[in-house]
Amino acid sequence: MTINNTRLEVMETIEKSMDELLTKYLKPIEENWQPSDLLPDSKDSQFFEEVVEMQELAKEMSSDLFVVLIGDTITEEALPTYETWLMNIEGIKQDGKNGWSRWIRAWTAEENRHGDLLNKYLYLSGRVNMKEVEISTQHLIHDGFDIQTGHDPYRNFVYTSFQELATNISHRRVATLARKTGNNRLAKMCAIIAGDEARHANAYIDFVKRIFDFDPTEMMLALEDMMKKKIVMPAHFLRQSGMGIGELFAHFSDSAQRLEVYTTQDYIDILKSLLKEWSIEDISGIKDSAERARDYLMALPDRLQRISERIKIPEQEFEFKWMGV
Ligand SMILES: [Fe+2]
Numbered sequence: 248m249t250i251n252n253t254r255l256e257v258m259e260t261i262e263k264s265m266d267e268l269l270t271k272y273l274k275p276i277e278e279n280w281q282p283s284d285l286l287p288d289s290k291d292s293q294f295f296e297e298v299v300e301m302q303e304l305a306k307e308m309s310s311d312l313f314v315v316l317i318g319d320t321i322t323e324e325a326l327p328t329y330e331t332w333l334m335n336i337e338g339i340k341q342d343g344k345n346g347w348s349r350w351i352r353a354w355t356a357e358e359n360r361h362g363d364l365l366n367k368y369l370y371l372s373g374r375v376n377m378k379e380v381e382i383s384t385q386h387l388i389h390d391g392f393d394i395q396t397g398h399d400p401y402r403n404f405v406y407t408s409f410q411e412l413a414t415n416i417s418h419r420r421v422a423t424l425a426r427k428t429g430n431n432r433l434a435k436m437c438a439i440i441a442g443d444e445a446r447h448a449n450a451y452i453d454f455v456k457r458i459f460d461f462d463p464t465e466m467m468l469a470l471e472d473m474m475k476k477k478i479v480m481p482a483h484f485l486r487q488s489g490m491g492i493g494e495l496f497a498h499f500s501d502s503a504q505r506l507e508v509y510t511t512q513d514y515i516d517i518l519k520s521l522l523k524e525w526s527i528e529d530i531s532g533i534k535d536s537a538e539r540a541r542d543y544l545m546a547l548p549d550r551l552q553r554i555s556e557r558i559k560i561p562e563q564e565f566e567f568k569w570m571g572v
Pocket residue numbers: 323358361414444
């Protein structure tokens with residue numbers, strides 16, 4: 248049996264539990280929150296007053312905080328890239344009956360609310376050059392991404408586990424910072440999105456756990472491979488008008504580090520929590536190469552910790568066109 252066939256078999260086996268997984272990790276559409284639940288109602292006579300209040304509160308927020316919120320929004324808005332990517336994973340077929348494609352569509356449908364809500368907030372906030380934001384969004388969807396997973400389900404589910412945890416942290420921290428400026432509406436938006444991300448993270452962590460049960464050697468090697476390559480953020484190709492591909496990402500990331508919305512320490516902490524979730528230390532009965540991978544992974548957080556202590560974050564704020572006139 249080839250490695251490839253084992254992966255397909257594992258995917259087919261997990262797929263049998265798809266009804267249970269969908270119910271456990273995603274919410275019924277008509278009970279789910281929608282962006283309009285958190286925004287002023289434009290057919291309400293109070294609408295303009297509420298928008299004025301939103302704009303007053305938005306003035307209390309720093310440019311760095313807006314930049315991070317915009318970067319997070321654009322990351323969410325690039326959802327078409329993620330859906331098409333995930334639909335191409337081995338074992339996932341785009342037909343109505345395939346359980347995995349049902350998962351991807353249902354997950355995408357939940358995720359789509361995030362960019363929709365944040366985009367509307369930015370538009371109403373009065374602080375943002377929307378056209379520049381929209382140009383960056385169009386560029387990012389146009390440029391795609393390279394997350395180095397290939398079409399391998401094992402590598403992809405490592406990536407999505409990591410990424411859902413990262414977005415959970417980032418939205419949660421923006422919520423806290425917004426609340427500190429008195430912006431409770433924005434805080435509520437980011438917190439509710441963070442809640443979705445936490446649920447999604449649990450789902451992908453569960454998928455990987457199940458793969459470990461069936462195919463521990465290959466799952467361990469896939470995890471090692473992803474961590475050796477490093478998990479890149481989905482918006483790593485971010486740019487603004489006039490720039491080349493990816494030239495804005497480091498500036499966005501610096502803002503996020505400065506505000507401690509998403510830091511190198513968070514990367515290390517996510518890795519540690521995943522190693523624990525998947526009980527990596529205790530996995531045995533695997534091939535020698537996977538034993539070595541396990542030892543590499545268990546030593547990795549300390550190694551990254553030593554490197555992170557040497558990283559300096561630029562203090563000077565970059566001028567983002569998103570915040571220009
Ligand atoms: Fe999201």
